[in-house]
Amino acid sequence: MNKSQKIAQCFSPAAFIHDSEENYQAIEKLIQEQEIGGLTFFHSRHSAAANFEKRAETLDVAGTFEKLITLINRYQKLSKIPLLISIDGExxxxxxxxxxxxxxxxxxLGALKKDAEQWVEEVGYHMGMDMKRSGIHLNLAPCADVNTNPNNPVIGYRSFGDDAEKVAKLSFAAYSGMKKAGIGACLKHFPGHGDTAVDSHLGLPILHKSxxxxxxxxxxxxxxxxxxxVEMIMVGHLAVPALTVGKDLPASISRELITDLLKEEMGFQGLVISDALNMKAVANLFPEPGELEWQAFHAGNDILCFSDHVKEGIQKISQNTSDEEVNAVFGKIIDLKKRLGVMESKTIEVPTFDWDQHSRLQKDLAKNYVSVIWGELNPSEIQALAKAGKLGYNEFFTQTASHFSLNLKLDFETADKAEKVILTVFVPSHKPLNQFGMDQAVLVEIQKLAKSKPCILVHFGNPLALKHLGNLENFEAVVCAFQGFEEVQEVVVKLFL
Known part of the structure; x- marks a missing residue:
């Protein structure tokens, strides 16, 4: 193999499941002409990093999973060296x-009360097995970010919490579970994206810490x-001026942070993966095509994720890098492919999932994390009030009656006539933007009701959204259920019966 072919193994551009035939063929051209090393799959161009969460309303999402398997098989057949297939599936x-x-x-998962590390490893294992059966070799997860800024626009729910030691143990547990399943995983976003106030998809976050x-x-x-x-770490697009001689230089292209700190000082000997190179925090820094890719490689990244300029990037790296450096990185990537079974890639059949097993796991997990975080529940009193026609029920931010309300099987009075009211909130968004998607008028209504009579709040959603519901002490009790899965709702129902 020549130098350019070896460098091409570093590239893992984005591949979109829902796309045009013209764009599918453009990926085929990259595989055949540039001989890239891998692909990172995204749902569509409307949900990828540069267009964060702007999925088109008219997008046809039928058969996404089947399309993914078809594309993996289609692309693998064209590659001389089997492609490393990755996905961001936290x-x-x-x-x-x-x-x-x-x-x-x-x-x-950060709220698990018992045996948290074992349970998180179990989740990582099942997640990994789903991916392995689907022809995916590498999951770009988990987050090892410590979420010390509750208003963080991009991490939040993606972090195991605000305690560094807990995050360390649980992120490693998730990593270990995926490794046990036989796929690759990586800790991200080095040096830590948790205490930032800017979304790096849109701008450059700056961490002002020593x-x-x-x-x-x-x-x-x-x-x-x-x-x-740990064998892989992803470097994020955030600046730490204290470590880059006062410059606001993204970690992902900083030799001081990747080579000097991560590799030499912290002793990391595995593969370094760049965060998506199309993200605004870095994409706008170098107008000349290929320069960003070279800067990222020179800084110490081994795998370049979501490059928009593959051909130019290969040329720039080839011009500026010694054969010795290229051979070292190429060797690491081929070793990774061998370890993950990439070199024996076969045609993938569309797998079937064991939904019953998945449901049992969800229920076991929910029993371990659903918590009464304020006050106490008195099931016998609740049932007595319902029989007497004195129990009210209000549900917020749902389009139809929830699984929870249908399974409670209690008789309810209207909230204004009831002596006590159960309030359920299904938080519309897991991100803090616009109060997690909760309408201010509805929040005021909930707070007024809580002050007017005894209310029990059942919160299905990101616990960070609780701050928008006023003083929790105004409620008789608060149940934090974290997510709205049907299995979780069933677990919460049992607290009332």
Whole structure:
């Protein structure tokens, strides 16, 4: 293989499941002409990093999973060296693909009360098996970010919490579960994206902390993983001026952060993956095609994710890098492909999922994380009030009656006539933008009701959204259910019966 072919193994551009035939053929051209090393799959161009969560209303999403399998097989047949297929599936394939198993968010798993590490490893294993059966070799997860800023626009629910030691243990547990399933995983977003206030899809977050502060918080989960043999780390697009001579330089293209700090000082010997190179935090820094890819490679990245300029990037890296450096990175990537079974890639059949097993796991997990976080529940009193026609029920932010309300099987009076009211809130969004999607007028209504009579709040959604529901002490009791899965709703029902 020549130098350019070896460099091409570093590239993992985006491949979109829902796309035009013209764009499918453009990927085929990249595989055949540039001989790229891998592909990172996204749902569509409306849900990829640069267009974060702007999925088109008219987009046809039928058969997403089947289309994915078809494309993987189609692309693999054209590649001389089998492609490393990756996906960003922090809570499973469902993060990108409809009608596939979805697992709890990291923030939910961070609330597990017993044997958290074992349960998170179990989740990682099942997630990994779903991917392995689908022809995916690498999951770009989990997040090892410590979410110390509750208003963080991009991490939040993706983090295991605000305690660095807990995040370290649980992110490593998730990583270990995926590795046990036989796929690759990576800790992200080095050096830590949790205490930022800017979404790096849209701009450059800046972390104003000293090296010593970083060591006790942001860097701790990464060091924990490195000490235990983590093989891959993704570097984020955030600046840490204290470590780059005062410059607002993204970590993803900073030699000081990747080579000097991560590799030499922290002792990481595995593969470094760049965050998506089309994200605004870095994409606008270098107008000349290929320059960004070269800067990322020079900084110490081994795999370049979501490059928009593959051909030019290969040329720039070839012009500026020694054969020795290229051979070292190429060797690491081929070794990874061998370890993950990529080199024996076969035609993938569309797998079937064990939905009953998945449901049992969801229920077992929910029993472990659903919590009464304020006050107490008195089931016998609740049932007595219902029989006497004195129990009210109000449901917010749902289009139809919830699984929870249908399974309670209690007789309800209207809230204004009831002595006590059960209020259920299904938080519309897991992101903090616009109060997690909750209408201010409805929030005021909930707060007024809580002050007027005894109310029990059942919160299905991101716990960080609870702050918008006023003083929780105004409620008689608050149940935090974290997510709205049907299995979770069934577990919460049993608290009332």
């Amino acid at each position: 809570y499973g394939l469902a993060m990108r693909i409809e009608k596939t198993p979805q697992y709890p968010f990291a923030i939910t 090296k010593e502060e970083l060591k006790t918080e942001e860097l701790l989960p990464f060091q924990y993983g490195i000490d235990r043999g």
